[in-house]
Structures are given as C-alpha cells and as structure tokens.
Amino acid sequence: xxxxxxxxxxxxxxxxxxxxxxxxxxxxxxxxxxxxxxxxxxxxxxxxxxxxxxxxxxxxxxxxxxxxxxxxxxxxxxxxxxxxxxxxxxxxxxxxxxxxxxxxxxxxxxxxxxxxxxxxxxxxxxxxxxxxxxxxxxxxxxxxxxxxxxxxxxxxxxxxxxxxxxxxxxxxxxxxxxxxxxxxxxxxxxxxxxxxxxxxxxxxxxxxxxxxxxxxxxxxxxxxxxxxxxxxxxxxxxxxxxxxxxxxxxxxxxxxxxxxxxxxxxxxxxxxxxxxxxxxxxxxxxxxxxxxxxxxxxxxxxxxxxxxxxxxxxxxxxxxx
Amino acid sequence: xxxxxxxxxxxxxxxxxxxxxxxxxxxxxxxxxxxxxxxxxxxxxxxxxxxxxxxxxxxxxxxxxxxxxxxxxxxxxxxxxxxxxxxxxxxxxxxxxxxxxxxxxxxxxxxxxxxxxxxxxxxxxxxxxxxxxxxxxxxxxxxxxxxxxxxxxxxxxxxxxxxxxxxxxxxxxxxxxxxxxxxxxxxxxxxxxxxxxxxxxxxxxxxxxxxxxxxxxxxxxxxxxxxxxxxxxxxxxxxxxxxxxxxxxxxxxxxxxxxxxxxxxxxxxxxxxxxxxxxxxxxxxxxxxxxxxxxxxxxxxxxxxxxxxxxxxxxxxxxxx
Numbered sequence: 001x002x003x004x005x006x007x008x009x010x011x012x013x014x015x016x017x018x019x020x021x022x023x024x025x026x027x028x029x030x031x032x033x034x035x036x037x038x039x040x041x042x043x044x045x046x047x048x049x050x051x052x053x054x055x056x057x058x059x060x061x062x063x064x065x066x067x068x069x070x071x072x073x074x075x076x077x078x079x080x081x082x083x084x085x086x087x088x089x090x091x092x093x094x095x096x097x098x099x100x101x102x103x104x105x106x107x108x109x110x111x112x113x114x115x116x117x118x119x120x121x122x123x124x125x126x127x128x129x130x131x132x133x134x135x136x137x138x139x140x141x142x143x144x145x146x147x148x149x150x151x152x153x154x155x156x157x158x159x160x161x162x163x164x165x166x167x168x169x170x171x172x173x174x175x176x177x178x179x180x181x182x183x184x185x186x187x188x189x190x191x192x193x194x195x196x197x198x199x200x201x202x203x204x205x206x207x208x209x210x211x212x213x214x215x216x217x218x219x220x221x222x223x224x225x226x227x228x229x230x231x232x233x234x235x236x237x238x239x240x241x242x243x244x245x246x247x248x249x250x251x252x253x254x255x256x257x258x259x260x261x262x263x264x265x266x267x268x269x270x271x272x273x274x275x276x277x278x279x280x281x282x283x284x285x286x287x288x289x290x291x292x293x294x295x296x297x298x299x300x301x302x303x304x305x306x307x308x309x310x311x312x313x314x315x316x317x318x319x320x321x
Numbered sequence: 322x323x324x325x326x327x328x329x330x331x332x333x334x335x336x337x338x339x340x341x342x343x344x345x346x347x348x349x350x351x352x353x354x355x356x357x358x359x360x361x362x363x364x365x366x367x368x369x370x371x372x373x374x375x376x377x378x379x380x381x382x383x384x385x386x387x388x389x390x391x392x393x394x395x396x397x398x399x400x401x402x403x404x405x406x407x408x409x410x411x412x413x414x415x416x417x418x419x420x421x422x423x424x425x426x427x428x429x430x431x432x433x434x435x436x437x438x439x440x441x442x443x444x445x446x447x448x449x450x451x452x453x454x455x456x457x458x459x460x461x462x463x464x465x466x467x468x469x470x471x472x473x474x475x476x477x478x479x480x481x482x483x484x485x486x487x488x489x490x491x492x493x494x495x496x497x498x499x500x501x502x503x504x505x506x507x508x509x510x511x512x513x514x515x516x517x518x519x520x521x522x523x524x525x526x527x528x529x530x531x532x533x534x535x536x537x538x539x540x541x542x543x544x545x546x547x548x549x550x551x552x553x554x555x556x557x558x559x560x561x562x563x564x565x566x567x568x569x570x571x572x573x574x575x576x577x578x579x580x581x582x583x584x585x586x587x588x589x590x591x592x593x594x595x596x597x598x599x600x601x602x603x604x605x606x607x608x609x610x611x612x613x614x615x616x617x618x619x620x621x622x623x624x625x626x627x628x629x630x631x632x633x634x635x636x637x638x639x640x641x642x
Contacts, residue, residue: 007604024596030604074607097607104619111623115616124606126615131555133602134595136563143567150569153546157484162538162555187626193555195625201542204621206642216543217483221522225474227537234452234483234514237580242457246464248471257594259558273578274455275345281454283328283351285445286395286418294447295436298425300525302432304516305508321527
C-alpha cells in the first residue's frame with residue numbers, strides 16, 4: 001500500500017530506543033524508514049538484522065554519510081545528549097527535519113543553537129516525548145481545560161514522579177551516568193518527563209508555586225520491585241470499604257511498548273468506620289494497661305514535623321534526625 | 322446492650338471534628354460517651370443537642386470541671402494545639418487516659434511533657450490519626466512486609482500529599498492559620514498525615530533519602546475544584562488503550578466520614594501506539610511546513626531543567642524563570 005505524502009526517515013545511532021522508534025516509523029501511515037547509520041557499518045547491519053528491516057533501508061557506517069544521502073527527508077537522533085548539538089545542527093544544515101530524543105540538549109543555550117539551525121533551514125523540530133502524542137493526553141487536556149463548575153478549577157498543585165530500578169552495573173556503566181555523554185543524568189532522563197508533565201498541565205506557563213488546592217490525599221510507596229498507591233488514605237471515599245492498588249515485579253515488555261502486568265486493586269471491607277476502630281483500640285488498651293506503641297508513633301511524627309520546621313527556618317537545608 | 326469493659330469517654334472541646342469522634346465513641350463496642358465540656362455550658366449544651374447525645378452525658382462549662390468528674394476514664398481533646406500540653410498533662414495528672422487530636426503538640430519538647438505525664442500516671446496515650454486504624458492500613462502493611470520475590474522489595478521512595486481547598490474566609494479566620502492557637506498551620510494539619518504515612522511505610526524508621534526505586538510514572542494534578550491522576554503517563558500499561566481518573570467537585574459528606582463521589586475512570590483507545598502517533602504528527606508537519614509548537618515545548622522544558630540544575634548548584638535555593 002502506497003503511503004500518501006510519505007516522509008523518509010533515517011535513524012542516526014542504534015541505541016535501544018531506536019528499535020521502538022523504527023517500529024513506530026513503520027506503523028505511522030505517512031512515514032517510512034529509508035536509512036540507518038551507526039559509528040560502524042557492522043553495527044548498522046546488526047541493527048537491521050535484529051529488527052528485520054527491509055532491504056530498501058540503506059545502511060551507513062558514519063553519521064555524515066547518512067546526512068549526505070539526498071533521499072533522507074528527516075532524521076531521528078537517539079544519540080548521547082552531548083552529541084545532540086553537533087549532529088542536530090549538522091542535520092538541519094543539510095535540510096533534514098529533526099526528531100531529537102530527549103533530553104534535547106545539555107542546556108538551554110545548546111538547545112537554542114539547534115532550534116535556530118532548524119528554523120533558519122526551514123525544517124521541523126520535535127523532541128521524542130511520546131506520551132504527548134497519546135490520545136489519552138489530549139483527552140485529559142480537554143478535561144483540564146473546562147471552566148464550568150463541573151471542572152477541575154484553577155490548577156494549583158501538580159505532582160509527577162518517575163522512578164526506575166536499575167540493573168546490576170547500571171551505575172557503573174550506563175550512558176545516563178556518564179557525565180561526558182549524558183551530563184544531565186536522571187534530570188534529563190526521567191525528570192524530563194516530570195518537568196514536561198507539569199508544563200503541559202499548565203499550558204506551558206513557566207512554573208510558579210501555590211499552596212491552595214482541592215482536597216487530595218495521595219500515598220505512593222515505591223520499592224525496589226513494585227509500588228503501592230492509595231488516593232484516599234486519610235478519609236476513605238466510602239465508610240465500609242476501602243481500596244488500594246499495587247504492582248509487584250512489573251516490567252516493560254519488549255520494545256518498551258507496554259507493561260507485563262497492570263496494577264491489582266484490593267478492596268478491604270470494614271464493619272466499623274476507622275474512627276470507631278481507633279476508639280475501640282484505645283479503649284481496649286485502657287482496659288489492658290497502657291502500651292508504648294502509640295506514643296512512639298506520635299513522638300516520631302512530631303520529631304519529623306520539628307525537623308521540617310527547622311529546615312524551613314534554615315532555608316530548606318537538610319536537617320539530621 | 323451492655324458493653325463489655327466499657328471505657329467512659331469525655332470530650333474536651335466542641336470542635337467540628339468532635340462530632341465525628343462522638344459518633345465513633347458511640348459505635349465502638351467497648352466505649353461510651355459520658356461527658357462533654359466546652360468553655361461555656363451553653364456551648365456544651367448546643368453540641369449535645371446538635372448531636373442528639375443521650376441525657377446520660379454530663380455537660381460541663383469548663384474543662385477543669387470535667388477533669389474533676391470521677392466517672393470519666395478517658396478524654397478526647399480536639400483543642401487548639403497550643404492548649405494541648407496544658408490540658409493533656411492536666412488530664413493525665415487526674416489519671417484520665419488521653420486521646421489527643423493531631424498535631425499532638427507544637428514541638429517535640431512539648432510532646433515529651435505530655436508523654437511523660439501519661440507514662441508517669443499510667444494512662445494510655447494515642448493521637449487522633451484515624452487512618453492508622455482502618456483495616457486497609459494493616460492489609461497494606463502486610464503486603465509491604467512481604468520479603469519474597471513477589472513483594473515490593475526494599476522501600477526506596479515514598480510520596481504523600483494532602484491538599485484541600487479552603488472556603489472563603491479560611492485564611493483570615495480559621496484556627497489553623499492563627500499562630501497563637503495552631504502554630505504549626507498546614508504542617509501540623511495536612512502534613513501530619515503525610516509525615517505519618519512515610520514513617521508508617523518504613524516501620525517508623527526516621528527518614529533517610531535514596532534515589533533507587535522501581536519503575537513508576539505518576540502524574541497528579543490538583544485544581545481548586547478537583548484532581549486528575551494517571552499512573553502510566555510515560556509508557557501506558559497497554560498499547561491500545563490507556564486510562565486516567567478524575568474527581569471534580571468532590572466534597573466530604575457530613576461528619577467527614579466519606580466522600581460524595583468516587584473518582585471516575587476514563588479509558589481512551591488508540592489504534593496506533595503513541596510513538597507511531599508521534600512519528601505521524603512529525604511527518605505531517607514535515608509535509609505542511611514546520612510549526613513552532615513543538616520547538617517551544619522543548620525550549621520550555623529545557624529552561625526548567627536548567628533552572629533545576631542551577632538550583633541544585635545553589636543548594637536548592639529558588640531560581641526565577
């Protein structure tokens with residue numbers, strides 16, 4: 001089937017993420033993969049074989065050769081961040097459109113060089129934040145944009161986290177912890193999404209803080225092998241049943257296009273409301289003689305409250321306990 | 322029905338939360354409400370009438386009169402935090418068990434006075450964190466305590482927030498913003514729960530930080546009238562459908578024993594995976610001529626990344642954008 005107005009993409013660099021994007025280029029109705037380049041021809045050939053790329057895809061042993069190919073309309077660059085400014089500018093100078101893996105650059109000054117190169121050469125620029133293109137994202141945006149009384153109101157608090165458990169050896173050898181290749185580390189990798197999500201939620205207004213928000217009571221606990229989430233931990237939505245959910249041992253499936261499990265939801269029924277259970281527990285301790293568990297819980301909570309207060313007084317400096 | 326080993330509770334102070342706890346005392350099988358005191362007898366009478374308390378409940382116009390009542394076994398104190406040390410110590414000295422509304426004290430030194438008074442008089446102490454008594458909480462704890470390969474692993478990241486939208490006039494007149502009454506403000510009110518939840522999750526080890534966690538990608542957006550949550554915003558659990566949930570206009574029901582609505586879950590289907598939608602969007606912009614939307618999104622994200630980096634360099638001082 002002939003694709004209408006098909007853009008011919010080339011991939012510069014055979015990073016792990018390039019496998020997912022090669023598949024995405026094949027799936028997109030207006031795009032086709034025409035070339036792949038790596039630092040050696042052998043690496044490009046291995047990538048082509050591993051991903052069963054068609055013979056029509058040209059393979060190059062250097063990025064420059066790829067940029068010299070006049071059949072290439074656009075390049076996808078999953079190179080280490082420190083190489084972005086060099087190769088994105090070079091690609092734009094050869095009138096190639098630039099799809100650049102995040103983080104876009106080591107800093108805003110470098111990014112300006114890339115954006116200026118794209119603009120002056122009349123080519124499209126986009127970074128590789130895929131989640132912005134999911135229809136769920138625009139569905140959420142539509143809901144957030146409502147202004148009547150049934151809406152979210154003014155957005156006043158945004159929380160976003162992204163964490164991952166690294167494999168053995170990651171902290172010694174992964175590109176994200178090599179300052180000379182990806183100088184931003186976790187800030188450019190996971191935090192790029194969290195920062196992007198906060199900007200997205202506020203329509204790309206640069207951030208300012210506020211402490212007036214609608215009722216929320218979120219608890220998220222992440223461990224080395226899973227996570228647990230509860231949204232109504234202080235006052236359950238309903239009086240006689242409450243739920244939470246958890247995911248243990250979740251992994252991305254091949255190509256990172258989904259997860260092997262979804263969170264499991266657990267419902268816990270209670271005959272008495274939690275405040276009556278509190279009174280019951282208190283009264284039974286009165287009957288049996290005082291315990292030390294509950295005073296200790298309060299003591300530790302208060303110690304941390306004090307430490308937070310002290311830290312605030314010190315201009316948010318760390319305080320030891 | 323006669324209650325076995327019934328503890329006779331008195332309520333000292335007719336704060337809003339006392340209505341909920343009066344009901345909890347009535348519901349608990351081993352507790353009964355025997356007295357209520359306020360700063361004036363009329364206030365105590367009004368509270369008794371509004372909550373349809375039985376005639377057997379003694380009403381007092383001062384806290385001291387209540388403490389002099391020998392039929393009172395235990396007191397529940399929902400007084401302003403600044404009054405806790407005085408009245409909790411006084412209650413313990415009269416051999417009354419103490420159920421103390423949170424925050425327990427203005428600081429750990431004050432709390433020690435209360436805990437010492439309770440201990441030396443052999444009475445039970447407990448703070449009013451109700452959620453610790455919900456069976457969901459012990460169910461979660463049990464799950465978190467597992468140590469085999471199907472468990473959460475070592476807990477390495479805990480996030481907890483609690484926010485609320487205040488009514489008109491709150492910031493001018495509510496007790497929580499009056500330093501002479503509740504000197505801790507939001508730190509003692511909502512943050513008490515968040516701090517408590519973090520301590521609870523780690524078995525009451527005092528906190529230390531770490532940045533090695535299992536995969537998570539949470540986004541929570543709170544507005545003045547609602548909130549929106551998504552757990553898999555970067556890579557959806559499944560390739561062809563993704564969900565989020567939201568609550569708009571949620572309120573606590575009377576007595577704050579539940580919510581008027583539960584979050585609504587929305588499922589959004591997508592034919593192409595998000596990375597293919599990204600490529601499709603990029604390719605269609607290549608066909609129509611470059612836009613400025615995507616470069617701007619990247620530019621703003623990078624500006625915030627730079628600001629975070631600068632703030633880290635400055636020891637977490639605020640940085641203007």
